[in-house]
Amino acid sequence: VFPLILGTDVSGVVAAVGEDVSGFKVGDEVFAMVRFPEYVMKGSGAYAEYVRVSASEVAIKPSGIEHIQAGGAPMSLLTAWQFLVELGHDAPNPFQSFPHAPIPLDRKIVVINGAGGGVGHLAVQVAKWKGARVIAVASGKHEALLRELGADQFIDYTTTSVEAAVQDVDLVIDAVGGPNMERFLRVLKRGGALYLVNPLGFSGHEEAARREITVSSTQVRSNGAHLAEAGRLLDDGTIRVVIDSVYPLAEASAAHQRASHGRIQGKIVLSVV
Numbered sequence: 001v002f003p004l005i006l007g008t009d010v011s012g013v014v015a016a017v018g019e020d021v022s023g024f025k026v027g028d029e030v031f032a033m034v035r036f037p038e039y040v041m042k043g044s045g046a047y048a049e050y051v052r053v054s055a056s057e058v059a060i061k062p063s064g065i066e067h068i069q070a071g072g073a074p075m076s077l078l079t080a081w082q083f084l085v086e087l088g089h090d091a092p093n094p095f096q097s098f099p100h101a102p103i104p105l106d107r108k109i110v111v112i113n114g115a116g117g118g119v120g121h122l123a124v125q126v127a128k129w130k131g132a133r134v135i136a137v138a139s140g141k142h143e144a145l146l147r148e149l150g151a152d153q154f155i156d157y158t159t160t161s162v163e164a165a166v167q168d169v170d171l172v173i174d175a176v177g178g179p180n181m182e183r184f185l186r187v188l189k190r191g192g193a194l195y196l197v198n199p200l201g202f203s204g205h206e207e208a209a210r211r212e213i214t215v216s217s218t219q220v221r222s223n224g225a226h227l228a229e230a231g232r233l234l235d236d237g238t239i240r241v242v243i244d245s246v247y248p249l250a251e252a253s254a255a256h257q258r259a260s261h262g263r264i265q266g267k268i269v270l271s272v273v
């Protein structure tokens with residue numbers, strides 16, 4: 001379906017509203033994840049100066065943060081929110097036959113793999129806010145940041161395997177995916193849960209059943225109400241969006257190259273001003 005306009009996340013100023021829209025007006029500063037996942041194959045159209053978005057997907061931008069931070073938030077924050085706090089919809093789950101159901105996190109031990117990335121660094125902060133003891137797994141360069149964001153323990157996966165370092169945890173959230181996700185089953189206690197943000201290729205369902213571990217995934221969905229709720233945490237500084245780098249919109253391909261090299265800390269943002 002070419003040509004298509006990439007991108008899902010926006011933060012900006014309302015230029016016009018539809019006739020039946022209440023709750024937003026011209027001039028409001030807002031942020032949103034645009035038409036996801038419905039438009040994932042057609043292009044959600046966020047890499048643009050002007051974006052059309054359903055009012056139900058929009059929230060007022062937290063006044064305490066800039067558009068750069070707010071523009072980095074929607075997909076990663078909604079993913080952390082819908083995995084860890086509230087699913088918020090009953091759309092069919094493309095990854096499994098049952099709906100994803102977040103477990104209570106208060107006083108739970110939670111391992112977050114990929115903790116330096118977009119989803120991971122927000123998951124660390126959301127889990128802390130929910131009262132969990134958080135063990136962050138990432139390469140060493142992210143340790144100082146993740147401790148500052150609230151991680152109670154840090155594991156550098158380039159020198160230490162998570163299975164060797166911790167056991168009997170309540171929840172592992174893997175925000176990386178790829179080969180050998182099954183290893184996380186050995187980190188969990190009986191009755192624990194493994195959340196796979198990118199579940200493709202996971203083959204440990206039989207072992208999980210033997211260990212009475214719930215393996216669950218979901219696909220993030222646009223949700224303005226969730227952004228408004230999570231936005232309060234951004235506003236009062238309970239959580240923050242870490243910016244890896246900012247590129248002008250015209251240099252989007254350089255931003256994609258930066259992303260393809262990995263080792264991202266937080267979010268890459270495109271700026272139109």
Ligand SMILES: NC(=O)c1ccc[n+]([C@@H]2O[C@H](COP(=O)([O-])OP(=O)(O)OC[C@H]3O[C@@H](n4cnc5c(N)ncnc54)[C@H](OP(=O)(O)O)[C@@H]3O)[C@@H](O)[C@H]2O)c1
Binds near residue numbers: 113198
């Ligand atoms: N289910 C959904 O709806 C949904 C929504 C959003 C994203 N996703 C998926 O979730 C994944 C993460 O997305 P993202 O936007 O957070 O990506 P990202 O910002 O690129 O972060 C990925 C992080 O993983 C770390 N990493 C790479 N290899 C690792 C390894 N072997 N062990 C531990 N950490 C490793 C990288 O940093 P270091 O190597 O420097 O530590 C990087 O910080 C992607 O696969 C994405 O497609 C799914």
